[in-house]
Amino acid sequence: xxxxxxxxxxxxxxxxxPWQVLDxxxxxxxxxxxxxxxxxxxxxxxxRDMVLARRVDTEAIALQRQGELGLWPSMLGQExxxxxxxxxxxxxxxxxxxxxxxxxxxxxxxxxxxLLGLFRGTTMxxxxxxxxxxxxxxxxxGAQTLHAVGYAMGLVRDGAVGTGDAERDRAVLVFLGDxxxxxxxxxxxxxxxxxxxxxxxxxxxxxxxxxSAPFSVQSRxxxxxxxxxxxxxxxxxxxxxxxxxxxxxxxALANARAGGGPxxxxxxxxRRNPHTTSDDDLRYRAGxxxxxWAARDPIDRLRSLLxxxxxxxxxxxxxxxxxxxxxxxxxxxxxxxxxxxxxxxPGDPFRHTLASMPRDLARQMDEHLAFVAAADGERS
Amino acid sequence: xxxxxxxxxxxxxxxxxxxxxxxxxxxxxxxxxxxxxxLRKDFGEDRVVTSPLGEAGIVGSAIxxxxxxxxxxxxxxxxxxxxxxxxxxxxxxAKYRHRSGGRVALPVVIRIPVGGGIGAIEHHSxxxxxxxxxxxxxxxxxxSTAQDAxxxxxxxxxxxxxxxxxxxxxSYWAKGDLDPGAEPMDMQRSRVVRPGTDLTLVTYxxxxxxxxxxxxxxxxxxxxxxxxxxxxxxxxxxxxxxASVRRTGRLVIVHEAAQTGGIGGELAxxxxxxxxxxxxxxxxxxxxxxxxxxxxxxxxxxxPNVDRILDACEFSFAQ
Numbered sequence: 001x002x003x004x005x006x007x008x009x010x011x012x013x014x015x016x017x018p019w020q021v022l023d024x025x026x027x028x029x030x031x032x033x034x035x036x037x038x039x040x041x042x043x044x045x046x047x048r049d050m051v052l053a054r055r056v057d058t059e060a061i062a063l064q065r066q067g068e069l070g071l072w073p074s075m076l077g078q079e080x081x082x083x084x085x086x087x088x089x090x091x092x093x094x095x096x097x098x099x100x101x102x103x104x105x106x107x108x109x110x111x112x113x114x115l116l117g118l119f120r121g122t123t124m125x126x127x128x129x130x131x132x133x134x135x136x137x138x139x140x141x142g143a144q145t146l147h148a149v150g151y152a153m154g155l156v157r158d159g160a161v162g163t164g165d166a167e168r169d170r171a172v173l174v175f176l177g178d179x180x181x182x183x184x185x186x187x188x189x190x191x192x193x194x195x196x197x198x199x200x201x202x203x204x205x206x207x208x209x210x211x212s213a214p215f216s217v218q219s220r221x222x223x224x225x226x227x228x229x230x231x232x233x234x235x236x237x238x239x240x241x242x243x244x245x246x247x248x249x250x251x252a253l254a255n256a257r258a259g260g261g262p263x264x265x266x267x268x269x270x271r272r273n274p275h276t277t278s279d280d281d282l283r284y285r286a287g288x289x290x291x292x293w294a295a296r297d298p299i300d301r302l303r304s305l306l307x308x309x310x311x312x313x314x315x316x317x318x319x320x321x322x323x324x325x326x327x328x329x330x331x332x333x334x335x336x337x338x339x340x341x342x343x344x345x346p347g348d349p350f351r352h353t354l355a356s357m358p359r360d361l362a363r364q365m366d367e368h369l370a371f372v373a374a375a376d377g378e379r380s
Numbered sequence: 381x382x383x384x385x386x387x388x389x390x391x392x393x394x395x396x397x398x399x400x401x402x403x404x405x406x407x408x409x410x411x412x413x414x415x416x417x418x419l420r421k422d423f424g425e426d427r428v429v430t431s432p433l434g435e436a437g438i439v440g441s442a443i444x445x446x447x448x449x450x451x452x453x454x455x456x457x458x459x460x461x462x463x464x465x466x467x468x469x470x471x472x473x474a475k476y477r478h479r480s481g482g483r484v485a486l487p488v489v490i491r492i493p494v495g496g497g498i499g500a501i502e503h504h505s506x507x508x509x510x511x512x513x514x515x516x517x518x519x520x521x522x523x524s525t526a527q528d529a530x531x532x533x534x535x536x537x538x539x540x541x542x543x544x545x546x547x548x549x550x551s552y553w554a555k556g557d558l559d560p561g562a563e564p565m566d567m568q569r570s571r572v573v574r575p576g577t578d579l580t581l582v583t584y585x586x587x588x589x590x591x592x593x594x595x596x597x598x599x600x601x602x603x604x605x606x607x608x609x610x611x612x613x614x615x616x617x618x619x620x621x622x623a624s625v626r627r628t629g630r631l632v633i634v635h636e637a638a639q640t641g642g643i644g645g646e647l648a649x650x651x652x653x654x655x656x657x658x659x660x661x662x663x664x665x666x667x668x669x670x671x672x673x674x675x676x677x678x679x680x681x682x683x684p685n686v687d688r689i690l691d692a693c694e695f696s697f698a699q
Binding site for chain 2: 130158351352
């Protein structure tokens with residue numbers, strides 16, 4: 001075990017031939033395995049989404065530093081994977097995130113201010129999952145994979161899969177990390193999805209680190225290779241290539257909606273920041289790793305493409321200036337929105353435990369509210 | 381009782397097409413206790429789902445089904461096999477309503493055969509109710525009769541909260557009358573099954589008939605014990621118990637589960653807080669011991685039985 005961890009600090013970073021069409025330098029390199037080309041994605045919109053989602057992340061870290069948030073799990077470096085996947089969704093699809101899918105939430109229209117409540121301590125959730133079919137952040141690793149499977153079972157029974165009507169057919173996109181691959185529940189989810197041929201796409205962001213444990217602690221084979229053992233396709237894609245991530249997710253979701261069953265996508269990426277703002281990553285990994293992955297940045301490479309000669313959908317200085325302005329507006333809105341998040345009522349936990357409050361719980365609530373009122377009186 | 385449960389499941393499947401059953405071996409086999417016998421044939425494999433072998437998968441997928449608008453009824457094959465599902469039950473199922481700020485209900489029922497006394501091997505005779513009772517966000521029910529099994533199961537399936545539905549396996553084969561048209565009593569209420577004036581005996585599940593039998597023997601000796609069947613373990617209807625103890629002054633609580641941290645301790649705390657001055661004797665517990673469930677050749681004397689209950693009552697009366 002010690003050997004494996006020490007080895008991970010020094011070994012070649014594991015990016016063995018993932019599917020890729022946009023290389024680190026921003027060059028388009030057609031890859032016959034990638035099902036659609038660059039023209040399948042609105043590249044300007046994808047660039048904008050990545051930049052703005054990164055700004056959400058940056059602002060949230062700053063809010064944590066200012067004491068406005070208790071904690072923040074940064075997604076820096078994973079914007080390509082998340083915007084690629086998020087932009088492949090149709091509104092009728094359903095998303096089950098982990099707790100780091102800030103850019104997917106952005107793509108699916110969740111107000112980023114609502115992402116902050118969980119980390120500010122004003123809520124355990126933050127948004128109504130029924131509004132956009134973007135389910136609540138799940139902190140217990142892998143637990144949401146089974147919820148996705150169950151939801152997909154529901155879609156099959158609803159007759160919402162494989163009808164041939166592209167506007168009606170639905171699929172579930174569930175996110176997990178490389179650490180979740182080791183959880184029993186994730187493996188049960190793979191078994192169920194395969195055995196029932198369910199319309200679910202497992203999107204694993206292999207960001208190389210599960211807090212302090214490198215990928216080598218979780219697996220001796222690429223995550224995507226595991227899918228074959230369960231009986232469905234696995235795809236290994238460059239997670240910092242938004243075009244390739246979009247293409248494979250779009251294909252996998254289309255296949256799932258059509259009744260073609262599950263897919264496991266492994267998006268190879270890197271968690272550039274510590275696990276959360278409470279973590280100290282230099283205790284377990286070398287800072288030089290970060291430099292390697294910074295050079296593979298998903299935003300930089302798309303900007304190189306779109307500002308370079310022969311860009312398929314060029315962006316110019318005016319576009320970038322507008323985007324800067326939009327970022328600043330977003331930052332102001334996030335800061336103000338964060339501070340304005342409503343603090344729950346002391347009675348809310350009691351009211352939200354069961355559909356109707358049992359007598360003894362009502363007694364406990366009354367006792368608590370009386371205490372709070374008295375304490376407030378003493379404090380004021 | 382198994383047939384009453386089967387009737388309850390059949391009625392639920394007939395009356396609401398969002399109800400579906402999910403569990404190991406519940407299809408063609410009808411479950412190891414045959415509670416789902418014949419339902420696969422009549423409602424099809426989409427609604428009576430034989431699951432892969434994985435308890436976390438059963439509960440986790442039921443949560444997803446509930447989020448998609450269904451009302452899944454899970455079957456866990458035996459009490460001792462629920463533990464792989466505990467993560468889903470405790471961290472997800474019980475907390476989802478609260479996590480969503482009261483917006484999202486998870487109407488999931490988890491049926492679990494519980495308890496000993498059937499000569500079974502390890503993991504097949506356990507009483508895990510306290511784990512669930514200790515978890516806010518769950519309701520926990522345990523019927524003792526065929527009629528209650530039918531009524532409570534129907535109420536559990538219609539309820540918008542997650543319900544842990546404990547089926548005392550010793551009672552599966554017990555015969556009892558069933559009137560599907562009868563108006564069911566509130567599922568949160570306990571029931572006085574035998575009125576009495578001298579001592580209150582509180583229990584639930586398979587031990588209700590045992591307590592009634594003990595009360596009959598006490599009656600022969602001129603002591604009238606009141607027997608209360610809790611029916612709901614969470615919430616606990618302590619009001620019925622307190623009202624009884626105020627009249628009798630004596631309380632003996634009986635359950636199969638291990639003593640420490642069990643339902644008996646919780647009930648005793650509530651009763652002493654509300655009826656302290658009416659108590660004539662210490663509150664006593666007759667329970668399983670704080671050991672793993674024993675090999676079945678030992679269970680007859682390990683389990684609370686008529687003699688152990690009578691010993692406790694005698695002690696109470698001697699105070």
